[in-house]
Amino acid sequence: MAPRSHVCCVPFPGAGHAVNMFNIAVTLANPNMPVHTFVLSRREAEKWLAATGQSKNDYVTIEVLADGKWEDWHADQAMDYFRLLQSPEFSTAVEAAVLAVEEAFPEDVCAALVFNPTMGSLGSVASRRGLRPYLLVPTPYYMIRVGSCHSEGVPLTTKHLLNGIGGSETPVEVEVGDAMDLTTPMWYQVIKPLFENSAGLIYSNTNIGLEGGEFQQPHLPTRNDALKPVFMVGPILPQWYENALEDPTAKDEYLAKAAEKDPCIQFLDAHQPKSVVYIALGSHVELEQWQAEAIIKNLRKHNVRWILLYRNDTQSMRQALGGDDIHDGVVTPWAPQLEIMMHSAIKCVLSHGGFGTMVEGVYAGQCFITSPCASDQFIDSKVMLNLGISLGTLAVNKHVSVAQMPKMVPIWSDDSGKHVEKLFDHVFGTSDGDRALQTAREASLALRRRMKEAKMQDGVTRLEDLRKDITSVS
Template sequence: MGIIPHFLVIPFPVLGHINPLTQFSNVLTKHGCKVTFLHTEFSHKRAKISEDDDGGSQDHIKYVTLPDGLDHEDDRSDNVKVLFSMKKTMPSMLPKLIEDINALDTNNKITCIVATINMGWALEVGRKLGIKCALLFPASATTMASVYCLPKLMEEGIVDSDGNITKTQEIQFSPLMPMMDAKNFAWGTNGKAFFDHLYQEEIQLLNLAEWWLCNSAYDLEPGAFSMSSKFLSIGPLIESDNNNNNKSSSFWQEDTTCLEWLDQQQPQSVVYVSFGSLAVMESKQLKELALALDLIDKPFLWVVRPDNMNSERNNKYPDEFHGRKGKIVDWAPQKKVLNHPAIACFISHCGWNSTIEGVYSGVPFLCWPFFSDQFWDESYICNVWKVGLGLNKDDNGFISKEEIKKKVLQLLGDEGIRERSLKLKQVTWNNLTEGGQSTKNLENFVNWAK
């Protein structure tokens, strides 16, 4: 039978990193591997993970925690602050934790560490202890390619030492990749301290990882995957709906009543609106979106996170908003929603997890990116795959209700976009079938870990 690989997986503590790593952990357990999942104490409490759950793969996933170094009252929505605190606190604690985990089962010691980007220090600890290391990149392979190319971009003077773009231009990371707008680099909004960390440490630490795993399919971004033999497509990491996968790693309680509500709607009639776990919409724009949903006059399912509606943000729905045709929830089981026959289109922030879930479900997109890699994802959706439309903003960056209505109706009336969405869905699925590229890559990865 050989060695059962035992993975220690370590995400940066935001949902966009935790979710793909949780999905990857479930895939590994299906391959007979053992997984120990390291959360920060804070995100473990938020995720309300119960280890008493019944169910197949949970038996193989054990949860452990370490403190992130911040005080209870510190603002953890400041990701750069969390990053530097963890980097200062956790590296010295990790060897002892690994020792304790190994002592519990001496026949199944940790054989491989898989961390997400920003957790490069964990790969450094792993290498010192003689443990194999891999990186799971939670954004697109194209975004990974931009990080990989950063030294070259600085050499060519396209990016300066503060991470600023010196030339407004379209750039191409390799001849096989589409042109991308340089101003949309993923690190653009995080400041110099983050850029220095990325450039001086994270890129060097990437070289400690033997594989850069991407939650993407080769056929979605072939040019990016051909840039380095380390790039490995293993996605989409979308689990089949068995009972075990009803457990969510979300920070908010999923409102499953929306699925029963969707059952009562006509096929391809519902506009689904969700902006992920981090994007915050300011008050005036949120009110305009509410009025747009009335104006469109179609059934809608709108996810509005509790933290986007708290009193500090002064966000509340406008008095003239009826919302009679819609349902508003705090948080939704998105994969199930997107796969529901009632969904007509997805108004999305274009975060990579949402993008890959929408593509996998064959749903047309209306793109509303907020920051970071979301603009490049929009570019793929609209210009490369041609399965969605973008929104035009006015000079103040505001999107009017008339523009939202116009684009939704244009999207729903476009048979070409609908056909391409279904075709792309099939292409994506083919990567996961027996003999598909992602399936083969996963098998090779597990064999490497053995």
């Protein structure tokens, strides 16, 4: 009997990134390829695994690092993540976990280590243990491609055109600074070497339906030929979600179950189709309180209902918006995003423009307004505008990397909220705005069709290519 090839996965300890990793783990794992996920916290990991919505896979295990030392660890600032994930203590814990797998399965092969690009020290762990290192990239490929155009002395305002994104005949005009995190010392010193020395790059949320047939954008300068094979195996979404618009039976069951206890779904159930704006800025970005108040003020101006996901100091935010007298919305520290996205009462999604939320919204046929902050959010916002999925953006790019942010909040133009008011007056207060919302939904559905077709034609092949590449070490 041939030895099995074990894969070790290390999720980044943040909801969106971690769900991506668990999606990959569940998708890869089979009797011949068990997958071990090394986590800081079992409690959080079980939440992330459940959040994938994937069916249970008996060949995926959760294994807690350092005997649970970090079970209750929490990052107060973005840099806290990087300090821990790049520390010798973290890499030692991961290496010990790999060694434990090797000792538990002496007849098999521990073949690969899959991790986030910010985990700079894990490349050496893979090298010492003889594992093939793969990076799970949470962004779209086009961000990495734009970032590869940067070199010393290149202004961040240097413009480039992305061709064929989402099948569009109109190029997307972007700036190098839209991929800000790929221009910093951390990128050059820690992350870029990982890219160049990896066995391959795994993209779980994208495919050529979005990226275009010539996704490597050969016309762009400074093409990085050191990048290893690219495995676009996505978007990996729960089956009920991926096919909900064709077969709503499972979707209806999920929404009904959520409605039993979740106030957001209960609120949506009480409202008419396309009447509620969902406001959520991802796992790490948070609106300033005055920004959230400005958004709600302008929605109330047009009698638009809303759900506001606000994690930090939720009670204070709720009181600022009316406390117990709130009847036109919900303020919540947590929301079942997939179920909300699929609810017929959603009118529009106001998001940070993050890639995961973008793809989830596209698969639900939703339209967007964005308030980007960092990472891929500015470039994704431009892509959504180009494809007609977004009706506008509230934030400006001041070229601040995640590592430089004491807290991740979007920066708005200094105009006393006039831009927000003008955009909302048009979108939510005019018949032209109603038509624009419907046109944006249709554009979202068109991209959804492209991405589903590309996954059917190409995704399975890329997944098998990845499995073959992993087992080549054997």
